[in-house]
Amino acid sequence: MFCFQCQQTAHNTGCDGKAGVCGKKADTANYQDELIGALIGLARAARAGTPTPHTDELILKGLFTTITNVNFNNETILQCKTEIEKEKAAVGPGQLDDYDLAALWAAGEDVRSLKSLILFGLKGMAAYAYHARALGRTDPAVNAFFYEALEAIGAEKTPDELLALVLKTGEVNLACMALLDAANTGAYGDPVPVTVPLTIEKGPFIVVSGHDLHDLKLLLDQTAGRGINIYTHSEMLPAHGYPELKKYPHLKGNFGTGWQNQQSEFHNIPAPILFTTNCLMPVRQSYSDRVFTTSVVSYPELTHIGDDKDFTPVIEKALECGGYPEDHPMTGMNGGSTVMTGFARNAVLSHAEQIVWLVREGKIRHFFLIGGCDGAAPTRSYYTDFARMTPPDTLILTLACGKYRLNDMDLGSIEGIPRVLDCGQCNDAYSAIRIALALAEAFGCGVNDLPLTLVLSWYEQKAVCILLTLLYLGLRNIYLGPTLPAFVSPNVLDFLVKQYNLTPTGDPKTDLEKILNRQ
Ligand code: FS2
Ligand code: SF4
Secondary structure, eight states, X not given: OOBOOSTTOGGGTOBOXXXXXXXXXXXXXXXXXXXXXXXXXXXXXXXXXXXXXXXXXXHHHHHHHTSTTTBOOHHHHHHHHHHHHHHHHHHSSSOOOOOOHHHHHTSOHHHHHHHHHHHHHHHHHHXXXXXXXXXXXXXXXXXXXXXXXXHHHTSXXXXXXXXXXXXXXXXXXXXXXXXXXXXXXXXXXOOOOEEEEOOBOSBOEEEEESSOHHHHHHHHHHHTTTTOEEEEOGGGGGGGGOHXXXXXXXXXXEOOSOGGXXXXXXXTOSSOEEESSSOOOOOOGGGGGGEXXXXXXXXXXXXXXXXXXXXHHHHHHHHHHOOBSSOBOXXXXXXXXXXXXXXXXXXXXXXXXXXXHHHHTTSOOEEEXXXXXXXXXXXXXXXXXXXXXXXXXXXXEEOSGGGGGTTTOOOOEETTEESEEEOOSGGGHHHHHHHHHHHHHHHTSOGGGSSEEEEEEOOSHHHHHHHHHHHHTTOOOOEEESSOOTTSOHHHHHHHHHHHOOEEOOOHHHHHHHHHHTO
């Protein structure tokens, strides 16, 4: 096996041998490579033939399946590959070969680096397109780009051609995130700020993890009036802000912290856990009978909820486990008992005039976007420390699961505006971008001239596509950590540093002083 697609890759060079750091076994990694090779074959066939909506769907499903912490199950990966081969024969003219990913891993380091940026960016974007599709939204331009870019990964290309495609991946991902934003807000309304308790109330409950709001909605419907409470976990937390989801009285609160803590947090809870997407970690025996998967998530021997979305096995398990006999108070990573969410673009921009005034009055000195993925690396304490050190006249936007490092801190407020504003899931980077662009317009300046610094944490491939979108938009001076991607070659890094002043995170105090003194 060879895999270097995520931040925790072995020695920050690549996972090989018998298994990856995430627990993905060598045969599973190899099957995932074969799956990507088959998708490149399907893209070749589709570009030469006539793809159908089913072809589009298979591309998204196949790519999403290979994202870190989604699928550990050889059986479902091979089933997906068989479906792809069948579709290839149906849409393409004659027999077109699959691609062998060994050729990519053995390519010269710059070509390998650029193609990896495209491939991993596509994986992240596929997840967003998949969620939008579940809510009935598709974009033909986004679909067409998957074929174009996958075909390019399997073709001879110059570094310049690949670099153009890297930025185009960022451009198309912006459209894809806009599509998902429209799908989510169209279905569930614009998020509103809300305080979310971390206490688990007594009685049966279900914990729902992942990003799929549609799955959560279906579960809320199926559990209504059954005496079962629902708690979000990890990236599902922002669901509480959506009017059409928050109206369910049994959507009670949030359970736990970042995904990397799940093995200890799930160990003895008296309730089942449903994974709608990543990040699923190898499941310990102590709670394996209580974990359920759905959609592209799959793990050997766990009960999988199929496309009929009949959550009866999860509901029965919740009733069997019974929950806590009394209310069970829990806290966040900094001891807080509640967190806030729902500060998506509409909620923040409804205060735009006040925010602009506060900046002009010198009451807001700087904005930070501190967010992205969480993960197990001890150096991720950087983000906690950085947030804690930010001066009281600064605002922090946050998003994705990296927020758990700071979302329960009491950092106060500025003239009634909380200093920590949770914009949502990782795909709600779209909201943060809209907020930044609106502020730039209000101040009559470019987005790089705003008193705004992005301090990003990355882990898996959705973060890659978001980073490419930020680069496509020309955003400079981004801090990125806790390590730089292993798949960025020295030449590609040199380009990113020179062109965008992309900066690796260092010491939080030094970085913060540097940022604030640059003004
Ligand atoms: Fe966090 Fe994991 Fe959002 Fe990532 S829960 S690292 O999937 O996409 O973020
Ligand atoms: Fe290693 Fe990450 Fe790949 Fe898992 S997904 S095998 S941890 S690089």
